[in-house]
Amino acid sequence: MKTYTILIADDYPENLQIIAEALQCSDIKHKIIKAINGRVLCDLAEKRIPDLIITDWEMPIMNGIEAIKYLKNLEATKNIPIIMCTGIMTTSQNLKTALESGAVDFIKKPVDAIELQSRVYSMLRLSDSYKTIREQNLTLENQKEKILAQKNEIERQHSLIQKKNLHISSSIQYAQNIQKAILPPKCTIDSLGENFIVYKPKDIVSGDFYWYADLSESLIQPEEKDSVSNFKQIHIAYKFLAVVDCTGHGVPGAFMSMIANTLLNEIVFSMKIYSPQIILKILQKKIKKTLHQIDSDNDEGMDIGICRFEKDNYTTRLTFSGAKHSLFYYCPPTKKLQVIKGSRASIGGFLYDQNENFQEETISLKQNDLIYMFTDGTICHIKENGRKLGTSNFLSMITQNIDLPLDIQKEKIEALFSSNKQLDDITVIGVKIC
16 A cells, blocks of 8 residues: 655644644555645755645745645745645635635645545545646656657668658669660661550559661672582671560569660671561570579569561562561451461470470561561550450450551550550551551
């Protein structure tokens, strides 16, 4: 059971004794501190911080009202309950004065022991409530300080993250500019005919890219097989168009796209390899070598479809080879979208087959015939019903609009991808042969 400290003040010792004896008869466990005037009362209250103060009004040096006002102005003592106990200042106006000064109860002398015990018991409960509230407030204040400190730390970390994100975003934006620089300008592809390009990276940079090469040169070849003396000069004019889908998207995919773009340029322009199927075979070997895939766990790779165009009067010979990419073409007289399927193997990765023989197929196209190539992100796009678009649905949409101008076709394709449910990079290219 708690022991309460009760400070009583009166300039008459006998009054102090009466109050002490009255309290002694109660079941309240307590100890008494006595003061003979208001000044001593204030000094003891500041030093001992009692649970309850009982004070006389009229006292020398400092009276009870002055002492109450003094203690109520101190942070340490302002919440101590104070009972005014007086035999002279007993009017209603006196009661009002005492309560306005800060007393919480008022007892008239001569003191009735039972009344005093009852009042003291109530005031001690009040004192306990004050202390509980103070402890709770202190706990809340400590929690508030901790929360404020955590808030400040969170704000500091947030500011730091924002700065880092800004730096990263700036770097990626700059990387986007570099990646865009390797993409062929649309005006170069215009040499093949009217065309459209839908290019939508999932993130700022993309694992998809499209590649174009325009090659015109003269070659010296023997006129006959095994001839060492008779040679002839032949002139070739090839145009190449490829759509490439590298593993991943965002920054990892963008790195792969830069590697693939560099290797394609090397194979065609430096090594002078012009056969689409051989381009893919060499690209396969170079990717495996560049990424050390024979002796590491690197599984990056790409899907690619590549076309070679040769103009011959009013006919365009198109030779296609694909690694998990197909070419779709449309000749108006047939009224049917046809396909040249690519190999089931990708370029690079653990599923690489040393004996994979990429096939190529050549078709003849006339003016206004159409070709289409697209990456996996196109058919993996999520529709409004929550399902993936799928190859058949996308090709059906192409077929339904195939007689429309290419700019309108592009608008309808872009409308398919207007939602934010993009799972992968998206690239679609359509060309009307000129």
